[in-house]
Amino acid sequence: MAQDAPAEDAKPTVNFFIGERLWVSTWQESMADAKIVIPNPANPVPVVQSSLATPVSGTTVMPLTVFGLRYGAFTLATTFAPSTGYSSQGLAVGDKIHRKELDVNFAYALSPNFAASLVYKHGTIDQGATAEATALTGLKGSYKLDGLLIGLSASSQLQGPLALYGNLAYGPLRETADLGSSKSKYHGSYRVAELGLAYKLDGEQKMLGLSGLSMQFGYRIQVVDINSIELQTLSTTTPPTLISSQSVRAQSTTQGPVVGLIASF
Numbered sequence: 001m002a003q004d005a006p007a008e009d010a011k012p013t014v015n016f017f018i019g020e021r022l023w024v025s026t027w028q029e030s031m032a033d034a035k036i037v038i039p040n041p042a043n044p045v046p047v048v049q050s051s052l053a054t055p056v057s058g059t060t061v062m063p064l065t066v067f068g069l070r071y072g073a074f075t076l077a078t079t080f081a082p083s084t085g086y087s088s089q090g091l092a093v094g095d096k097i098h099r100k101e102l103d104v105n106f107a108y109a110l111s112p113n114f115a116a117s118l119v120y121k122h123g124t125i126d127q128g129a130t131a132e133a134t135a136l137t138g139l140k141g142s143y144k145l146d147g148l149l150i151g152l153s154a155s156s157q158l159q160g161p162l163a164l165y166g167n168l169a170y171g172p173l174r175e176t177a178d179l180g181s182s183k184s185k186y187h188g189s190y191r192v193a194e195l196g197l198a199y200k201l202d203g204e205q206k207m208l209g210l211s212g213l214s215m216q217f218g219y220r221i222q223v224v225d226i227n228s229i230e231l232q233t234l235s236t237t238t239p240p241t242l243i244s245s246q247s248v249r250a251q252s253t254t255q256g257p258v259v260g261l262i263a264s265f
Contacts, residue, residue: 012072015211021064021079021260023220027057027086029097030226030250034133036236047243048136050231052250057086059256066262073109075117078102083126091130093140098126107153117151119169121190128177137234145224147173147190161200165218168193175226188226188249194218194258212264221255 033053036046062084068077080103085096100123107117125143134140149171156164168191175186196218205213229250234240 015070015264016068017070017077017212017262017264018067019065019260019262021066021216021258021262023062023064023081023254023256023258024059025062025220025254025256025258026059027099027252027254028054029057029086029088029128029252030054031088031091032129032133032139033091034130034136034139036136039233046236048234048236048240050133050137050233052229052231052248053091053130055087055089055091057088060084060086064258064260066260068105070264075105075107075109075115077105077107079105088130091132092127093131093134097128100124105151107151113156114154115152117153117169119147119149119151119171121145121147121149121173141178144176144178145173146176147171149190149192151192155198158197161202163198163200164196165198165216166193166195173224186226186228188224191223191225192221194220196258208263210263210265212262214262216258216260216262218258219256220258221253224252226250 031053033051034048035051037049038044038046039049062081065080066077068075079101081101083098083100085098087095088097089095102122104120105117106119107115109115123145125145127140128143129139149169151167151169153167154165158164170191171189173188173190175188177184177186196216199215199217201213201215205211227249228247230245230247232245233243235243
């Protein structure tokens with residue numbers, strides 16, 4: 001009797017996914033600031049002294065649109081955050097600082113619950129100086145950030161449709177400051193982490209004919225460090241004379257809860 005032929009291995013299929021996430025966040029930004037001070041009362045000569053202001057915005061919702069595809073152990077995902085205004089607590093011209101971001105994530109699943117990834121991050125900020133610094137020094141312009149990060153992500157089933165997930169990424173970045181008449185480049189780093197719960201909506205998934213549907217509830221934090229920012233002390237003469245300078249590190253942190261709905265088909 002002839003035996004049945006062995007079953008062929010299942011071939012990987014392409015699955016697409018799309019979703020919307022809302023990051024209910026605050027942003028502590030580092031802004032260039034400047035004031036007229038008298039450093040030596042015994043010699044009352046005013047100077048323009050630069051510093052860093054670190055206002056914390058009010059709570060702001062930044063939408064994160066996610067879309068991508070999976071093929072076997074490989075995942076390619078893009079996250080886009082449109083221009084979102086964060087309050088500078090009245091320090092910047094017009095108060096709000098607008099930023100937008102784009103992430104491109106290429107991941108490989110090392111196991112069903114663990115993956116490694118390479119992430120390209122791009123972001124823009126429309127202004128980074130206080131109104132007072134602009135008035136005193138003429139400093140104004142936009143900023144562009146580009147980073148390449150290495151990431152890890154993991155998940156663990158808890159009970160029924162509920163799972164725990166987490167991810168983190170770290171890598172270098174380059175910031176380009178476009179100050180109108182000149183451009184300055186700085187180096188630094190990105191740190192991104194998120195931890196939360198995912199809940200599968202099996203009933204709704206079947207009703208909509210999807211291959212997957214889940215809600216996410218988590219907490220996300222993103223830290224940007226910029227190295228070697230020069231803070232100058234200038235004379236009030238015309239043209240100004242450099243009196244002294246010091247190099248400092250600037251840090252900005254965006255953090256807050258995130259909620260999302262992701263569908264795959």
